[in-house]
Amino acid sequence: xxxxxxxxxxxxxxxxxxxxxxxxxxxxxxxIKKYGRYPIELD
Numbered sequence: 001x002x003x004x005x006x007x008x009x010x011x012x013x014x015x016x017x018x019x020x021x022x023x024x025x026x027x028x029x030x031x032i033k034k035y036g037r038y039p040i041e042l043d
Contacts, residue, residue: 010028010031010032010036012025012028
């Protein structure tokens with residue numbers, strides 16, 4: 001597992017490609033805001 005204990009960085013890469021859908025990038029941002037804290041707790 002990548003998350004336990006910290007050190008995991010969630011990203012698509014070092015940039016977003018021009019063909020990436022904006023709604024997908026925003027959905028990833030929202031998920032990071034909601035779940036991006038340690039310890040990770042999934043409901």
